[in-house]
Amino acid sequence: MTRVAWIVLFGGLAGAKLHAEVLKHAPPGISYHVPKGILPTYSSKVVSVNHHVHQLRPVSTRHGFAMNLNSKSAASVLGIHQRHAGGFGYENITTTSAYGTQYAIEATWDGHPLSLLIDTGSSDTWAVSKDFHCIDYTGQFLPQSSCGFGEAYPDAFQYGRTDPPTHMFIQYGDGEIVTGPMGFSDITIGNITVKKQQVCLANTTYWFGNNYTSGLLGLAFPSLTNAYYGDSGTDHDYGSQVQYSPLFTSMVSQGLVDPLFSIAIDRNASSGMISFGGIAPAVGADFSRSATLDMIITNIIGVPATAFQYSFYTVIPDGWYFDSTMNTKKYPYIVDSGTTLNYLPPSLADAINAAFTPPAVYMWMYGAYFTSCDAIAPQVAVVLDGEKFYINPVDLIYRTMVDPLTGLCMTAIASGGSGPYILGDVFMQNALVVFDVGEAKMRFIPRPHY
Template identity: 35%
Template structure:
């Protein structure tokens, strides 16, 4: 950390002004399914990569100043993968992660300094990014945002920190001018040579820009929320409708491949070109109390695309399955549900799932129990193919499989549960950032 501070101290500082707008939550209500038109801009998703070992990140304050726990964490696992798309910044194109569970758009800066997880300098190849990085000097539209810093750190020792700037960002034909982005020049990263950054699609209050040049001083007190890419697109009138849709295909990937020509779509302003059922619902996005950080619908702020959900499966009548602190996160493969729900469901596999070192393992040819997610009074089924995932092979070369529904912890107000790709493979998820609603539409079997 001392080495990072020394490097950052070389950056000159100038005064900046900010305008922070928080998004108020309304009381929940029943809503007829909104008719979603075809999208203006559609981005095909053609690749994905294994997720890093951890998704525990200090994105920003998700617990508010009154809470003793200042930062909420989201956790992925070794089994997760990430969907990627191309993004153009200042005329330069990069492959980045599509993430509804975070808000910043960032790409590493050309000439960045790479560190290992203990803070010692390494060659840039060790960090494993998929490109040399963004050359700010080669972009005619890049403007630096002085006296502030982009800063994300991870529990496993990874971190990204460095300058912030504004530039023209284009995704699938949708362009935003003067979009605020992170261009970290200091990184400890365990990449795989594929992605160079991230496209965050969640709310402004969890962006990670701070009014300090010292990453050790980044905190709630000097966080500077800003409009993420799609929020800027709506404000600039670059897209007609204030919603985006995401459809993720389970694809045909194996453990040793990253390319697939049909992994889904990211669609701006409407529905992607996939076949859907008539089953659909529009429901409020769950807010959080600005004083306690607990789920709330009164004078609250938004962080994630959080839903009030329940679950139906054989044996579900024996356990309380309702929870209002569950996010739809394209950056997590598995569903992470309350302990009692995950246990009750995994006991219904034939043969039963085995719980070992925090993970439910299943036979690769097990009989999968039916499972539905209930949102806004409507049920959405999960295909059995998404509930058994091949994870690895044993010493004899036999496949080892895990359940798509895993233990996300005890059902307490400060625990964030996740509906990941296991759920999102089966629906079109549409998020309206103006009305703070989500529309979920069941996909036809594919």
């Protein structure tokens, strides 16, 4: 069994000043905060590869540019946000460029098998009920099949409704809406069963499904749960909101797992895995090297077309290395498995794309850069905690993403405008990512060759 000892270096006052300086210039409608760990002494423990490992199934499909938009990806949420709140960089994000693979996990809900989307940007766990109403954006009723769910949950809550009654209401990045009553059920993932977990059975949805998954499993913090007092799905202002323990927090509080989870995404979005309470046994991981950074939370707030608050796990890299050049300008970067490309500051994205042979050119209609499909990619690495995390050249050119007019292929480095910026699948395919909520740290292990 591989064991990894984490060495945590605390920056003290200097680190706090650095964070404050980097985070103080947030774009409109964006806020940052550094969360407190739920077990602040946890980092002294030795973390090992564990047996709570679960396969993630990719559920998006790609046919040239006809790829499903992942409305819960950081790129999609920021695109909607910037179209309402100002800023620039993601406003050109469309169904052709904000593509991203969604990942599903197999779960058992009170004994009924269901497939649920994994989402690190929200906290609620919900499944669609058998008698749900599918609606369009105007609220008009549609056939249930129009919402594109897999099998619906056929029963009621095993342990009944919450007391007093509560309901969930959440609105995602592109306006998708889910609401329904909340109650308590046993949720099992692999060999982990969370008893009497508060969940939602959605009875009204405006949803763009994949005809496979039946709901969603959120992995963000308790502060982002979307429960409100009352039976009605119409009363969901801040005054009626009530926080509760989401699924992963309950796993920890019930003593089922240690307070961290890790995600490994394989190349070409072919598969992935998530490990609760330990390190996923990812192929090609170089356990001799690692990086540890403070976990920062990016909040997308105050925009009607997004949730009341949508949040992403975020870090501040040391900089970028490319073509024998080191750029040490520091910015917050969201770590998001639902976004395909890496989104960087405009001047840095320009410089890296210019280092391709031949140089990549920006195509406004896609919001992305394109180069010859047989181009030579430069050496590119993001520097985390002093370690260079190289991106395999294979991942820097999407040879299946071809512009039909020019025959050029899309690169994996895009401009994120005013930010915040994103480390997407192209980064996560080259690293094992550990979300250590116990210590409020993000930890990374390189895996560029597999």
